[in-house]
Amino acid sequence: MNSKVFKLILLGIGAYALFVFMVMSFYPDKPEDMDWQDREEYNKVQITKLKLGSTKQEVWAMLGSPDITEAKMESGTPIQVMFYRTQHVRADGLTTQDECTPLLxxxxxxxxxxxxxxxxxxxx
Structure with missing residues (x-):
């Protein structure tokens, strides 16, 4: 009787591990679906992985859309700053530049x- 219970427990643990693996593999976190605390931590980690020369599309694929953005033309060259939230400053329900890391x-x-x-x- 004990061996049957033991086998059922092992089967249950194996099924659970497979389920967790499948969920993590096929349903990755997207920045747009995270709450603001998770998004801050996610952004901090992803920004450390950035490389100079990355394209805007590569950064968007990694971090999602920016929280704030600014742009201007300088001598015919487009320059854009995208702000990603990385630190909480005040609980006012708004994301401000002082709560973000700018990417130029x-x-x-x-x-x-x-x-x-x-x-x-x-x-x-």
Whole structure:
């Protein structure tokens, strides 16, 4: 009798592990579906994986759409800053620039990120 119970328990654990594996494989987290706390943590991790020269489309595929964006033309070159929420500052229900990490794009390629990148964008 004990061996039957043991086999059923092992079968149940195996079925559960298979179910978890299938869910994680076929239903990956999308940034758009996360609550703001999970999205902040996700953005922090993904931003550490960025590489200079990445295209805007590659960044969108990794991080989803930005929380805030700005753009301008500088000597005929398009420059865009996309802000992704990475730190909670105040509980007001709004995402503001001081709660985000800016990513600076020139000609749709990532050239810098962080507060220094945004300050250089403002000066140019």
């Amino acid at each position: 794009f020139e000609n749709d390629q990532l050239i810098a990120w962080g507060e220094g990148a945004y300050q250089s964008y403002l000066k140019s």
